[in-house]
Amino acid sequence: RGIYMSPDVATAKxxxxxxxxxxxxxxxxVKEWQGSVAPxxxxxxxxxxKRIGQFQEFRRELVRRGTEISPxxxxxxxDNEANRSVRSALNxxxxxxxxxxxxxxxAIYAQVExxxxxxxxxxxxxxxxxxxxxxxxxxxxxxxxxxQLAGITRxxxxxxxxxxxxxxxxxxxRDEIGRLALSVAVFEQAMRRNDExxxxxxxxxxxxxxxxxxxxxxxxxxxxxxxxxxxxxxxxAEGVR
Numbered sequence: 001r002g003i004y005m006s007p008d009v010a011t012a013k014x015x016x017x018x019x020x021x022x023x024x025x026x027x028x029x030v031k032e033w034q035g036s037v038a039p040x041x042x043x044x045x046x047x048x049x050k051r052i053g054q055f056q057e058f059r060r061e062l063v064r065r066g067t068e069i070s071p072x073x074x075x076x077x078x079d080n081e082a083n084r085s086v087r088s089a090l091n092x093x094x095x096x097x098x099x100x101x102x103x104x105x106x107a108i109y110a111q112v113e114x115x116x117x118x119x120x121x122x123x124x125x126x127x128x129x130x131x132x133x134x135x136x137x138x139x140x141x142x143x144x145x146x147x148q149l150a151g152i153t154r155x156x157x158x159x160x161x162x163x164x165x166x167x168x169x170x171x172x173x174r175d176e177i178g179r180l181a182l183s184v185a186v187f188e189q190a191m192r193r194n195d196e197x198x199x200x201x202x203x204x205x206x207x208x209x210x211x212x213x214x215x216x217x218x219x220x221x222x223x224x225x226x227x228x229x230x231x232x233x234x235x236x237a238e239g240v241r
Contacts, residue, residue, distance in 0.1 A: 003066035004075040012071045016063035023059045048093045148177045159188045
């Protein structure tokens with residue numbers, strides 16, 4: 001319209017330069033778009049690109065006529081049914097492509113939302129499974145380790161309290177629990193031997209004390225007998241005199 005309404009070629013040229021720049025930008029956008037078109041959309045996009053090419057060619061010819069001949073010549077070329085038909089067809093193609101990609105976008109969004117819902121479901125399921133496995137692991141650890149350690153701890157406390165006739169469990173195991181039980185059993189045997197040795201030493205001490213007491217008593221009795229005998233001998237000797 002700037003070219004159509006220009007009073008002279010110089011004025012039309014100012015509008016023509018802007019139109020050519022915009023025309024070139026349309027071509028650049030179409031080239032970039034071609035790089036991301038899916039194979040199943042190639043035929044549809046090729047027809048659209050061809051329509052874009054026709055539109056650009058009309059605009060270049062419009063600028064050429066309006067700036068090299070006259071604005072009236074440019075209007076005569078651009079303001080006609082053929083140009084309007086190309087523009088209408090191009091607008092229709094753009095609308096169809098917009099609707100197509102809008103529908104695909106909605107389908108993709110729906111798939112994304114479905115995927116998010118499924119992901120949330122599976123994450124919740126995996127979380128529940130992880131909690132279940134953690135609970136089962138805790139139970140297994142308690143049954144295979146904590147309970148045995150508690151039992152060995154009770155036995156160790158009983159031995160430390162002086163109970164020597166205590167059975168140490170889990171000695172038949174071939175793991176850390178079994179080795180710990182064997183160590184406690186060795187400790188229990190050592191404590192028993194120490195108690196037996198202490199009782200033996202105590203018994204021997206008591207026997208020694210009794211022997212010493214008997215010996216002292218016998219010595220005292222012997223001394224008394226000797227003194228009595230000597231006293232009797234002295235009395236006899238005085239009687240003889």
